[in-house]
Amino acid sequence: MTARGKDFVEELPGRHEEGWYAALIAKAELADYSPVRGCMVIRPYGFALWENMQALLDKRFKATGHRNAYFPIFVPESLLLREAEHVEGFSPQVAWVTEAGGEKLDERLAIRPTSEAIIGTMYSKWVQSWRDLPILINQWANVVRWEKRTMPFLRTTEFLWQEGHTAHRAADEAQEETMRMLEVYRDFVETELALPVIKGRKSEAEKFPGADATYTIEALMPGGRALQSGTSHFLGQNFARAFDISFQDLDGERRLAWTTSWGLSTRVIGATILEHGDDGGLVLPPRVAPVQVAILPIWGGKGADRGAVRDAAERLQRELSNTTRVEVDWSEEKQIGWKHNEWTLRGVPIRLELGPRDIASEQAILVRRDDPNIGRPEKRAVPWTSLAGTIGRTLEDAQSGLFKRALAAREAQTRISNTLDEFTQIMDGPRGFIRAHWCGAAVCEARIKEKTGATIRCLPLDEPAEEGTCIVDGRSSYARALFARAY
RNA sequence: CGGGGUGUAGCGCAGUCUGGUAGCGCGCUUCGUUCGGGACGAAGAGGCCGGAGGUUCAAGUCCUCUCACCCCGACCA
Numbered sequence: 001m002t003a004r005g006k007d008f009v010e011e012l013p014g015r016h017e018e019g020w021y022a023a024l025i026a027k028a029e030l031a032d033y034s035p036v037r038g039c040m041v042i043r044p045y046g047f048a049l050w051e052n053m054q055a056l057l058d059k060r061f062k063a064t065g066h067r068n069a070y071f072p073i074f075v076p077e078s079l080l081l082r083e084a085e086h087v088e089g090f091s092p093q094v095a096w097v098t099e100a101g102g103e104k105l106d107e108r109l110a111i112r113p114t115s116e117a118i119i120g121t122m123y124s125k126w127v128q129s130w131r132d133l134p135i136l137i138n139q140w141a142n143v144v145r146w147e148k149r150t151m152p153f154l155r156t157t158e159f160l161w162q163e164g165h166t167a168h169r170a171a172d173e174a175q176e177e178t179m180r181m182l183e184v185y186r187d188f189v190e191t192e193l194a195l196p197v198i199k200g201r202k203s204e205a206e207k208f209p210g211a212d213a214t215y216t217i218e219a220l221m222p223g224g225r226a227l228q229s230g231t232s233h234f235l236g237q238n239f240a241r242a243f244d245i246s247f248q249d250l251d252g253e254r255r256l257a258w259t260t261s262w263g264l265s266t267r268v269i270g271a272t273i274l275e276h277g278d279d280g281g282l283v284l285p286p287r288v289a290p291v292q293v294a295i296l297p298i299w300g301g302k303g304a305d306r307g308a309v310r311d312a313a314e315r316l317q318r319e320l321s322n323t324t325r326v327e328v329d330w331s332e333e334k335q336i337g338w339k340h341n342e343w344t345l346r347g348v349p350i351r352l353e354l355g356p357r358d359i360a361s362e363q364a365i366l367v368r369r370d371d372p373n374i375g376r377p378e379k380r381a382v383p384w385t386s387l388a389g390t391i392g393r394t395l396e397d398a399q400s401g402l403f404k405r406a407l408a409a410r411e412a413q414t415r416i417s418n419t420l421d422e423f424t425q426i427m428d429g430p431r432g433f434i435r436a437h438w439c440g441a442a443v444c445e446a447r448i449k450e451k452t453g454a455t456i457r458c459l460p461l462d463e464p465a466e467e468g469t470c471i472v473d474g475r476s477s478y479a480r481a482l483f484a485r486a487y
Numbered sequence: 488c489g490g491g492g493u494g495u496a497g498c499g500c501a502g503u504c505u506g507g508u509a510g511c512g513c514g515c516u517u518c519g520u521u522c523g524g525g526a527c528g529a530a531g532a533g534g535c536c537g538g539a540g541g542u543u544c545a546a547g548u549c550c551u552c553u554c555a556c557c558c559c560g561a562c563c564a
Contacts, residue, residue, distance in 0.1 A: 337524035
């Protein structure tokens, strides 16, 4: 690496250094801090990433029979108070509107921290007969939760997400829906974001306020901390009871509906950045990258034929744009080294260099962002005629490569522990996932959290049955729980 | 909300102890030379020193109060 190249890398803290994440978000222009505490501005490049994620997820929602709708951002206090556990869980985080139109409001309005209350109220009006069920609705929205400590994308006061809310005639149907959407999340996050996750059920202490059961997909970030990346809740009849979502069944009996809710937020953008990024900056999974291929024209020195380079770049852009998201860096002032670093920082999966020498031999130089050798990656000459095919295969290869790399990293950071002492040592050191026996008692869970900072991320669904004893009190356990410090 | 830290040009910082004309690097503008991994020269533009009050002939610097952000904890998608 040249001295200059090194200077560039030094501008960005190393992958495992303090400040890497925040500096990267700023430099790659994903987001910026706003004048509002804890709220960030998602900049066009970051928003394009979110739009790609939305499109891929929304397609899955539609394919599983859901439709989109939109509900108000304000929730009257009386509605929020209907479900006891729900209020208790969310009230410390709620922002209230108490005054509007120059007058104090008779009833204050919550800015939604989640929409079960307002949606449940509407479902109550819409459901009369068993024929009205199921209701399968999703909304893309913003919500506000007054967090004490914020971090771009991972935890912000206002964030964007989607929340699905469904109502069903029977418990098993709602339970199936809960699991179906959990699987949709797993598939989305693993396939599109290349983030390996573990599906599981939350413990009583960690479940959604008001739910009978909460299911989650948990990812492990490079720092050895877990990130809850999506949740699906089986709400039982709790909300149906609170909001009177009832219907007359086939047999003439009046019954309460069974409901579910599930959400995934812009937090996954943070997960994608953390998981795949490196010393050079962002590394975006090709399937969601706003720009998949960056064409970097090399204009050549004085007397070089810039027109020929321009024509070739235009031609390649036109051809490739049928199958990929291509952008040409048309700037003529910046030098090629600058451009390389810029597009590296932005995580674009493939860069194509196109200079006078390449024009002569009708080829382009292809460089992969996922090449671990950031400063001087492998450069491959590809003839124009086979470029589209090569790029298609390379993008797929990069996508699966990112997933495999992340999976291997997670496996390397997943440990089995049979004693609390050993558990504590791991949490004081490398952290990561720990699979340990737990008797199911909340006090034992709390004890582990107090001693190590780790919480039960989930009780993995595919965890094999295994007789063991709780690492805290020694009582019997029949499967290992998954522990980690959380983001 | 506790504990620690930082606010000075777009960004990164020095100057504050010991009060006396606002500095440096990068970036930006213009011109010229360069151009296959962050080029070079010349000339420029850009500041209510986070905010409010106070002390003083004089405040970036001292005092009081505030606000914001960052890091570490407790709370959380």
